[in-house]
Amino acid sequence: MIYQGNAITVARRDVPDGNVIAVLTFDLQGESINKLSSQVVAELDDAVKAIRFESDLGGLMIQSAKDVFIVGADITEFHALFDKGEDYLVEMNQRVHAIFNAIEDLPFPTVTAINGLALGGGCELPLTTDFRVMAERAKIGLPETKLGIIPGWGGCVRLPRLIGADNAIEWIAGGSENRADAALKMGAVDAVLPLEQLEAGALDILARAQRGELDYQKRRADKKGPLKLNPIEQMMAFETAKGFVAGKAGPHYPAPVEAIKVIQKGAGEQRERAQQIEAATFAKMALSDVAFNLVGLFLNDQVIKKKASKYEKQAQAVKQTAVLGAGIMGGGIAYQSASKGTPIVMKDIKADAIELGLKEARKLFAKQVERGKLTSAEMAEKLSNIRPTLSYGDFGHVDLVVEAVVENPKVKDAVLTEVEGQVGEETILASNTSTISIDRLAQNLKRPHNFCGMHFFNPVHRMPLVEVIRGEKTSDAAVAATVAYARAMGKTPIVVNDCPGFLVNRVLFPYFGGFSFLVEQGADFQKVDKVMEKFGWPMGPAYLLDVVGMDTAVHANEVMAEGFPERMARDTKTAIEVMYDNDRLGQKNAKGFYAYEEDKKGKPKKVTDEQAYALIKEVVKEHREFSDDEVIARMMVPLCLETVRALEDGIVDTPAEADMALIYGIGFPPFRGGALRYIDAMGVAEFVALADRLAEELGPLYAPTDKLRRMAEQGERFYAANASSAQNANA
Structure with missing residues (x-):
């Protein structure tokens, strides 16, 4: 063993041709994911120094023992780090650059095996190695601009030199997660393989580089030198991009344009000078109100997801649902449920309302086909998850019913009391009401503990929020099942208590x-x-x-x-x-x-x-x-x-x-x-x-x-x- 830490191990491995390589494995103890916290970065520094101390190594492979590769930096640390000021942030980034540069400068070929999500710093680290192989279902990207900052650990320097300025601008300004096939097409990775073949593929690339079949030294020189664009090409690439991205991002989100400026300023520079430009701009953006607030949103979102996960663990299975009221809202709910794989019965008392709901669902599925998100066969399969009906015949097997009739307390009361008599003892009833008190609607129900609010926002397929409203008599089981169903629909549920208008x-x-x-x-x-x-x-x-x-x-x-x-x-x-x-x-x-x-x-x-x-x-x-x-x-x-x-x-x-x-x-x-x-x-x-x-x-x-x-x-x-x-x- 070359190095043993809490998140990183480095082991020696004998490979064919009589060589010995180092295998650096990320496996953060006590966590389900790998992330580059301050402590992990310090371990990486120690691990790289240990590797450099070994005199008989012929290569390095970096891998992950978890389902993800590295999801990025530890965002929970950001506010405290940002509060230390501009000079500290510049110095911190330069320290990370030194560690990453040490990997890039090792005296033998290097490869990263990307088995899962590789985002932010988890994308920038593989860019330091000479080669990258990627599992078919893995994703890679630099989402920093979505947090109001820019990639600060070499992303603005290495990625443009690897895939070209235009492609790098698209990745960085858009903050997108990119699939393996797209990464291969752009040249961000060298091979895409089934997960079970990933390690063998990485070792094969190392062996070929060791034999001189692959010129890893030239690859390094390209990454460390200036961008290969003449002044006119630079002007066309960067000025056009800045105008387009500024128009798309809007005046309140400066980070995407600032990232382009960093790439532009560093285009004619060697590695270290370009990294200095990147570090300075990162620090400036990190101290902005926009970055502070967007990081805060990320942390808030984590709070919501953790609370929802706790509810999910307590929830009864929701395998079959129903929606009462077929119109635009009912059709939207049916579409969302069916598209995410939960079969749903759509009931109304009028055939034309049923047709309106189906028309809404078909229209939304057709848009997915137009955008290439679904095939026609997949659309047909998902549409079959919606079963229209004018009767309660199938309601005895439904786990959860969403009432989505007109916003009138008398009508809702009549529908809810009627459906309660048609469903099983454990079936959850949820009213898609935007204002009417849940306690008021529960007054005539025999099982008020199985009743809550489930307020969708219009249009259902676009708006991420679902308010799950707890009434005075609503049980934890009813809330848990409704939260679980909302999550299964791809929504963000937030549990609130009953009052006029609820929260929003x-x-x-x-x-x-x-x-x-x-x-x-x-x-x-x-x-x-x-x-x-x-x-x-x-x-x-x-x-x-x-x-x-x-x-x-x-x-x-x-x-x-x-x-x-x-x-x-x-x-x-x-x-x-x-x-x-x-x-x-x-x-x-x-x-x-x-x-x-x-x-x-x-x-x-x-x-x-x-x-x-x-x-x-x-x-x-x-x-x-x-x-x-x-x-x-x-x-x-x-x-x-x-x-x-x-x-x-x-x-x-x-x-x-x-x-x-x-x-x-x-x-x-x-x-x-x-x-x-x-x-x-x-x-x-x-x-x-x-x-x-x-x-x-x-x-x-x-x-x-x-x-x-x-x-x-x-x-x-x-x-x-x-x-x-x-x-x-x-x-």
């Missing part, structure tokens, strides 16, 4: 309340939309209301006003109600705050409609000009405060879940980290002061809670500084 809609409607106040005081709703879109929302509030539907918005607002009258009830008519009263429902009937025309692809395109302005004059009480900052404050403060209240009321367990629900459910700008991170970034005391100023004029919707005031006085935050989200308890 409860938080969204104060945001719409802020919009109504602005319109009343003379703000141009189109300007409000533009300001909030510039702030980072995918669409402004007026446009969002048109997409949601004014009828849906009015109904939900009535539920909120009844549940939280002191701050959500209004004595006067709002612009939303004006639209509804004038049958301007939004996109569903092509007129709302905007009018809608079909674009070339048949999708609704919004256009200005002067009639909307004429109608809302009814509610405009004054005419004021608002700065962008005033618009943002009036929109964001009530949304953030309601998130705080939901957390304090125990509707949601943790800041992580609250923030991720808003990002996944209503498109809260990810680079801002969520409502509670937004308050932290502003400073709790500063946020309370701003809310107090607005509350003086606009009332209780803007009033901070007593607990938030105490947090401000004591200098507390929702997220502990430099700690992973998993360590943050309920505020």
Whole structure:
């Protein structure tokens, strides 16, 4: 044994031709995956020094003993590392460069056997070796730009020299995970093999290099020297790419363009100088608010996945499901279930509704075929997972039923009590309600412990969030089964407790309340939309209301006003109600705050409609000009405060879940980290002061809670500084 650590071992191995090679194996003890934490990097340094000390070695093979190769750096360390400042980050990266360079400079050929996921630093490490072989089902990539940073351990230097600048820009700026066949085609790996042949393939490449059949020294020289592009080729490659990527990434996500600049600046340099450029830019990006917040999102997502996994372990098997109500929503739910492999019965009382649901599912599957994601045969097979019916004949064998009928408590009550009599004693009933109390719907059920909410967001196939709503009598078993089913559908479930609007809609409607106040005081709703879109929302509030539907918005607002009258009830008519009263429902009937025309692809395109302005004059009480900052404050403060209240009321367990629900459910700008991170970034005391100023004029919707005031006085935050989200308890 050459080296033995907690994550890395290096062993000698005799190979044919009388040679001895070193085999470096990653196998992080106590973990299911390999990752490059600070401790593991320190071990790698020791291991490489031990290898260099051995005088009789003829080659090196790097491999993994786990199902993955290396998933990347340990992201839970990032906030603490970033807090150490720019100089430290540059120095840290240069230390890693020195270790990786030592591998690249070993006096014999080297190869990496990539058996599974190789991401981030786990991709950059194999780039140091002379050769790479990859298992057929493995994936490789540099996703750092998705965290607001750039590859900092040689990815911006070695990858362009290996696969060309254009291909490297595509991989790095896109942050994609790339399949083995694509990696082979681009030249990122030298061979793709079945997993069971991977090691033999790697050893064969080493043997051929040792015999001089493969020129590993030339490969090294190409990786360590300048990019082989003349000045005109460089200008065309990089300037065009920067413009395209900037347009795609948008102004709030600078990392992809910064990565291209690093590749460009280092293109004419030798290895060490190019790495210095990379390290400096990595440090600059790591200290940005965007990186801090995107890393926070990753950590929050890990919290949610761990909680969901715990529920899954307790869950009864969900092998057959059903959806009641076949329309667009029911068809979307049926599609999602069938596409992920859980058979589903789709029931309605009307044949034309059944056909509408099937049409929706067929349309979504057909799009997958058009994109090359499915073959026609696979589409037919998945579509057969949906069984349409007008009766309850097959419901005795269903494990879970999703009720997705009209958002009317009387109708839902009738359907739920009816279906309860048709299913087994252990079958879970879940209502896809967006606002109606789960406790209210459970009142007439014989088995309320088997009932919960399962709120999908529209369109079902695109929106990742599912709110699983626990009622007062809902059992842990019902929650666990519903969470497990949501995960099986490829969704992100977040468990919340019952209240009007649950979490997401409860938080969204104060945001719409802020919009109504602005319109009343003379703000141009189109300007409000533009300001909030510039702030980072995918669409402004007026446009969002048109997409949601004014009828849906009015109904939900009535539920909120009844549940939280002191701050959500209004004595006067709002612009939303004006639209509804004038049958301007939004996109569903092509007129709302905007009018809608079909674009070339048949999708609704919004256009200005002067009639909307004429109608809302009814509610405009004054005419004021608002700065962008005033618009943002009036929109964001009530949304953030309601998130705080939901957390304090125990509707949601943790800041992580609250923030991720808003990002996944209503498109809260990810680079801002969520409502509670937004308050932290502003400073709790500063946020309370701003809310107090607005509350003086606009009332209780803007009033901070007593607990938030105490947090401000004591200098507390929702997220502990430099700690992973998993360590943050309920505020």
